[in-house]
Amino acid sequence: MLETTLDFKLLEMCSRCGACYSICPSCMNIPGYDPREVIRDILSGEHEKWLSSRHIWECLECHYCVEICYQHYGFENAMTALRMVAARKGMHPPQVKRGWDMFVKTGKLGEPALPARKKLGLPEPGASGADEFRRLHALLKERRAGAGEAK
Amino acid sequence: MREFAVFWGCTIQARFPFIEKSTRLVLESFGLPYRDIDGFTCCPEKSLVNNIDRGSFVLTAARNVALVDELGLDLVSPCTGCVSNLSTVKGELNADPREKAEVNGLLREVGREFKGVSRLQHLVPFFHDTVGIHKIKQKIKRDFDGMRIALHYGCHMIRPSHALKNDDPLNPVKFDNIIRGLGAESLQFMTKLMCCGQGLDRVDAHDKALDFARVKLKELKAIGADALVLCCPSCFLQFDNNQFLMIKEGERLGVPVIYFTELLGLALGFSAAELGMTSHRVDCSPFVSKWEALSKRPSPSAGIEAGLTGPSALG
Numbered sequence A: 001m002l003e004t005t006l007d008f009k010l011l012e013m014c015s016r017c018g019a020c021y022s023i024c025p026s027c028m029n030i031p032g033y034d035p036r037e038v039i040r041d042i043l044s045g046e047h048e049k050w051l052s053s054r055h056i057w058e059c060l061e062c063h064y065c066v067e068i069c070y071q072h073y074g075f076e077n078a079m080t081a082l083r084m085v086a087a088r089k090g091m092h093p094p095q096v097k098r099g100w101d102m103f104v105k106t107g108k109l110g111e112p113a114l115p116a117r118k119k120l121g122l123p124e125p126g127a128s129g130a131d132e133f134r135r136l137h138a139l140l141k142e143r144r145a146g147a148g149e150a151k
Numbered sequence B: 001m002r003e004f005a006v007f008w009g010c011t012i013q014a015r016f017p018f019i020e021k022s023t024r025l026v027l028e029s030f031g032l033p034y035r036d037i038d039g040f041t042c043c044p045e046k047s048l049v050n051n052i053d054r055g056s057f058v059l060t061a062a063r064n065v066a067l068v069d070e071l072g073l074d075l076v077s078p079c080t081g082c083v084s085n086l087s088t089v090k091g092e093l094n095a096d097p098r099e100k101a102e103v104n105g106l107l108r109e110v111g112r113e114f115k116g117v118s119r120l121q122h123l124v125p126f127f128h129d130t131v132g133i134h135k136i137k138q139k140i141k142r143d144f145d146g147m148r149i150a151l152h153y154g155c156h157m158i159r160p161s162h163a164l165k166n167d168d169p170l171n172p173v174k175f176d177n178i179i180r181g182l183g184a185e186s187l188q189f190m191t192k193l194m195c196c197g198q199g200l201d202r203v204d205a206h207d208k209a210l211d212f213a214r215v216k217l218k219e220l221k222a223i224g225a226d227a228l229v230l231c232c233p234s235c236f237l238q239f240d241n242n243q244f245l246m247i248k249e250g251e252r253l254g255v256p257v258i259y260f261t262e263l264l265g266l267a268l269g270f271s272a273a274e275l276g277m278t279s280h281r282v283d284c285s286p287f288v289s290k291w292e293a294l295s296k297r298p299s300p301s302a303g304i305e306a307g308l309t310g311p312s313a314l315g
C-alpha cells in the first residue's frame, strides 16, 4: 500500500518536450546530468542501467521542473521512481542508508543539542513522538504483509 | 489570529539551536500566540524518506499534521523543508479520499486522525500574510536603510506551489516585500532563485555541493552584497558551514549569512550576541558594523531642523 507509479503517457509527452532542461539547476551545474536520457531509456524499457548511476541521486527535488512543466509533471518524477527502485535493491548511497536507519530508529534525523540549548536559555524540547511513530511503522509493515506484498 | 504550534524540525534543534533562539525572541516580541507541543517527529525529509519508502513518508507526515489538527492549532515553521513536506502530504491526502482512508485506518490504531484542516505556513509567508508588513514596520526600532541584501528564498519555501500556494513559484515576491519593508535594498541577481544544492551533501556528493554554493557566493561577492539572508536550515548549512570550509581552503569568499529571524531580531533591538549570531561559522560582524556605522549618520532632517530652530532675524 501507499506506493508510487510512473505515468507513461506523461513520460511519452515529456520525451518530446525537454523544456525543463534549461531551468533545472542540476542540468546546468552537473556535467553529465540529463534526465532526458533517463526518460528515453525508461520508455524503451532500459531503466536498469540507471540504477547504479550517481546521477539519479543528483536530482535536488527543487521542483523547478514541475513548476515549469506544461503537464505539471516534471523530470523529477522519473528520477524519484528510479531512486525508489534502486533503494529497494539496496543500491542507495551509504549516507542515505545511515540517514534512513537513524530515521527508522529515532523518528528524527538528529536529536536536540541539549548543552547548547541550555547555554542559550532555551526551554526543554517537546517530547518526541518516536514510540508512536515506531508502532505506526510496525502497523504499516503488518498491513503490507497481510496484503501479500513483497515488503 | 489562531494559535499555532511551532514545528522546529530536526536540523534546527540538532544543529542550529541559535535559530530557535532568535525565532522565539522574534515571536515573543510580536506577542504572537505560539505554542510548543509534544509528539512531533521528523517531518519527514522527503528526499531521504520518500525515496526509500513512500508509505513511511506519507504516514509520518500525516501523523504530524494530525497532532495539530487534534488541538485545533495551525502550524508555523522556520524550516522550508518541513512545511513543504507536510503540505505536500496534506494536499495529496485531501485530494485522494481513498489514500486518506488508508492512512487514517492506520492512524486510528494509535488513536489519531488526519483531518487535514490546520493551516501550515512557513515563517516568511506567515509574517507577510498573517502578521503583515505594516505591523513589522510599527514594531521595529531601526531599519536597514542603506544595506544591500541578497535574498535566498530556498526552493521549498515556494515549491511545489500546488501544495504550498503561498507565492509565485517562479517569481516569488513575499520575502522581497518584507526585506524592503525593513528598509533594505533587495538585490536582484542572476542566481537569486538557484537551488542551494545542499541536497548533494546528503548523497555523498560533497564536492558538488560546494560547487553549487560557490556559484552563488561568487556572484554575491561580485555585486557587493552585505549579506545573504535566508530562512531554511538546509540552505543555512550550505552557505554558512560549507562557505566556511571553502574559506578555510583559501577561497576568498566571506559573505555573512543571516537568518530571517536574526535580521528581524536586529531591527527589533536585540544584539547579535543575544540572537546567537556569534555561533555562525562565517563572521557576521562586517554586516553588523556597517549597519552600526550607517546608524551614526546624521538623519537627513538634521540640517534643516537646525536651520529652522536656530537664531532668527528677530534674534
Ligand code: SF4
Residues within 6 Å of the ligand: A020, A023, A024, A025, A026, A027, A035, A058, A059, A060, A061, A062, A063, A064, A065, A066, A074, A075, A076, A079
Ligand atoms: S527537481 Fe530535480 S530534475 Fe527537477 S529541476 Fe530540480 S534538480 Fe532538476
Ligand code: SF4
Residues within 6 Å of the ligand: A013, A014, A015, A017, A018, A019, A020, A021, A065, A068, A069, A070, A071, A072, A073, A074, A075, A076
Ligand atoms: S517534465 Fe514537463 S517540462 Fe520537463 S521535459 Fe517533461 S514535459 Fe517537458
